[in-house]
């Protein structure tokens with residue numbers, strides 16, 4: 001990966017738009033732009049201050065190609081840390097292409113995917129964790145994932161890891177020092193103190209590792225299965241939630257035979273709802289296929305909305321149905337539907353209440369107002385899943401490195417308990433440090449870098 005030449009790419013999406021932005025970064029960016037840009041006020045770009053905007057024309061073979069705004073950033077005060085030009089042109093694909101060709105003709109090369117952010121990283125403008133957050137930020141589709149990416153970009157958890165890594169490095173060098181004095185049989189490292197540190201690191205790593213699941217959930221959306229017996233009102237609920245006639249609703253039990261999915265953002269959190277075929281014994285081949293699907297959807301869900309008819313008195317059946325789906329990582333919300341049709345039956349209610357630890361929700365699925373209470377309940381459930389303020393891991397590369405670091409630190413810890421020699425300890429310490437460094441980017445190899453930045457689009 002060379003960092004010497006000057007690169008150009010479209011920074012806005014391909015295609016039509018009111019305007020498009022092209023980004024140019026590298027040593028030559030200002031001088032080359034100056035060759036093809038004629039400012040309205042006739043001033044030379046290179047004589048202008050950083051962070052200024054200039055109106056003028058791009059000239060190709062003596063013709064005006066487009067009227068543009070050129071924004072000037074002088075290194076190191078730019079995103080990449082290099083001299084950077086941003087050209088806002090009119091958003092036609094023809095103009096975009098012509099401008100890029102104009103710069104190529106003047107010796108500038110098209111950027112590789114993620115190359116701007118790679119340069120920002122190589123020039124010390126951000127750590128690796130932050131660079132990856134840039135990709136997530138751009139891809140974020142809802143408030144939840146946006147919050148995560150912003151948090152990571154503002155250095156998020158890597159500060160904590162850096163501190164721990166520094167402490168570990170200190171101990172590591174002390175142990176290596178001991179090795180130099182091995183003849184004298186001295187100990188520079190108080191083993192108990194060191195054990196305390198490894199325990200602290202283990203705890204911290206575990207917390208981060210455990211947050212991965214909720215981080216991922218926030219990023220990718222929370223899957224909610226809507227299930228229950230036929231006719232409970234599942235499809236009605238989906239339709240009311242989406243405010244759309246997405247699923248067919250009828251009074252005939254067994255109307256829905258296939259799973260129907262759609263997403264809805266509630267208070268910034270992306271929920272992926274699946275309406276499913278009603279659960280019952282059936283000899284109908286197609287319906288039984290649908291029920292198989294229902295069971296699979298519940299298996300992959302984070303939240304199960306189990307709906308039953310307000311006048312359904314078969315508490316044992318509801319109980320055993322729910323028990324079939326119970327899992328540690330599944331929140332089950334019991335929803336009593338059609339309360340507008342209710343027959344007075346408080347005995348049933350008490351029995352039902354005993355099924356679920358959390359509060360029973362009562363709704364009228366066909367009524368949007370009534371469904372609001374369900375939305376609030378869903379949000380509460382997510383907040384339990386993930387206390388928002390905590391640091392959350394959402395990147396699988398970090399997750400893998402954290403797991404490896406944890407394993408290595410556990411070995412150090414065991415080594416301390418077993419009183420193993422300093423040279424053995426120091427190997428495991430080195431390994432944990434390396435894995436921690438992988439996350440913050442303090443140690444990287446070209447493979448890791450290539451992998452990460454290849455996942456970016458061109459222009460980022």
Ligand SMILES: Nc1nc2c(ncn2[C@@H]2O[C@H](COP(=O)(O)OP(=O)(O)OP(=O)(O)O)[C@@H](O)[C@H]2O)c(=O)[nH]1
Pocket residue numbers: 229230231232233234235236237248249250251252253254255256257276277278279337338339340341363364365366367
């Ligand atoms: N009065 C009243 N009727 C409802 C309510 N919810 C659903 N219904 C009616 O109950 C019937 C069944 O509703 P669906 O939404 O199709 O039920 P489902 O659970 O999807 O049924 P299957 O697809 O057969 O499993 C329809 O006639 C709905 O209009 C409610 O809260 N109140």
Ligand SMILES: [Mg+2]
Pocket residue numbers: 234235236247248249255256275276278
């Ligand atoms: Mg249905």
